[in-house]
Amino acid sequence: MVCSRCKTRPVIKLPNSAVSLCKSCFIKYFEKKVRRTIREYNMITKGEVIAVGVSGGKDSLTTLHILNQIVKQQRTTKILAIAINEGIHGYRDKTLDNAVKYCDKNGIKLHIYSFEEEFGYSLDKAIKKLKLNPCSICGVFRRYLLNQKAKELKVDKLATGHNLDDEAQSIIMNFFKNSTETSARLGPVTGIKLDKGFIQRVKPLYFLTEKEVMTYAFLKGLNEELNECPYATESLRNDVKEMLNEFNIKYPATKYSVINSFLDILPLLKEKYKNNKLKYCKYCGEPASNETCQACEYVGMLK
Numbered sequence: 001m002v003c004s005r006c007k008t009r010p011v012i013k014l015p016n017s018a019v020s021l022c023k024s025c026f027i028k029y030f031e032k033k034v035r036r037t038i039r040e041y042n043m044i045t046k047g048e049v050i051a052v053g054v055s056g057g058k059d060s061l062t063t064l065h066i067l068n069q070i071v072k073q074q075r076t077t078k079i080l081a082i083a084i085n086e087g088i089h090g091y092r093d094k095t096l097d098n099a100v101k102y103c104d105k106n107g108i109k110l111h112i113y114s115f116e117e118e119f120g121y122s123l124d125k126a127i128k129k130l131k132l133n134p135c136s137i138c139g140v141f142r143r144y145l146l147n148q149k150a151k152e153l154k155v156d157k158l159a160t161g162h163n164l165d166d167e168a169q170s171i172i173m174n175f176f177k178n179s180t181e182t183s184a185r186l187g188p189v190t191g192i193k194l195d196k197g198f199i200q201r202v203k204p205l206y207f208l209t210e211k212e213v214m215t216y217a218f219l220k221g222l223n224e225e226l227n228e229c230p231y232a233t234e235s236l237r238n239d240v241k242e243m244l245n246e247f248n249i250k251y252p253a254t255k256y257s258v259i260n261s262f263l264d265i266l267p268l269l270k271e272k273y274k275n276n277k278l279k280y281c282k283y284c285g286e287p288a289s290n291e292t293c294q295a296c297e298y299v300g301m302l303k
Helices: 023-039 058-074 090-104 115-119 123-130 134-152 164-175 182-184 209-218 236-250 254-271 294-302
Strands: 049-054 076-083 111-113 157-159 201-204
Touching: 023 058, 023 090, 023 209, 049 058, 058 076, 058 090, 058 157, 058 209, 076 090, 076 115, 076 134, 076 201, 111 115, 111 134, 115 123, 115 134, 115 294, 123 134, 123 294, 134 157, 164 182, 164 201, 164 209, 164 236, 164 254, 182 254
Parallel strands: 049 076, 049 157, 076 111, 157 201
Antiparallel strands: none
16 A cells, blocks of 8 residues: 555555545645644634644644644734633543643643632532532533633634544434534534634544544644543443444444535534624623523532
8 A cells, every 4th residue: 555645655544535645645645634624614804813722632732832833824813722621530630741741832821711710619529519410510611611711811713623433423412312413513513603602613634534643643643642521421422422432443434424425414504593682691791502501500400
């Protein structure tokens, strides 16, 4: 087997394709695809301040790395990083160390916030008291802090490391839970409409699979360790992930089909829910589905 472009030794066979690429050709392919996604969905405008949500894992560091390359070329655009320390013993400290090292090396300002400081409890402690699914608590608190802190830092957009696998899982999860309004907020650029309460999120890795991101991160030396959250196996997402992976083995285009069919109906979903009024939490003022946001409800339960 040789590289489909330059006939040298390949490092990867692209998913759902007969194409194999060597290290150099794959990196060019990967970065070109990210840049095309950013351009087609207007993810970055010159003069903006872009925050990247980083965990220190392969997806977030890859996103930060490529956006940093683009920002250096534009000069007028600024970039910073936001990390959330959930307080997961033996896991988050290791990945945050990767983020700190990368940001220090590249001169990127990194802002770190923790569940312990903001809510009074680490995730490990909150789980013991609330007896709820760890991913439910973590997801609510993480989204809350990322949005709140991004507003405080006065950024224009928040870039996340969600890849094609992540999005396909979210689409199926919302389908299983009959959460069509939540699905309407998905896509390469999130949200149904612009609102001062939300910092718009963008996903530069949207059309790249987890395998491709993992390969790129390894080849670029961004993350050589595969660290997985110890709570991941307890989530619905993990079950959906395993299901999609099994389907994808039998029917290799499954994940692409989920994404492409969803993007076809996404404009209809946004149109359906565009007039729904957003509420704001009576305690913290953050966007909420009810009078009290889920984060404040959890904090109340913890106290």
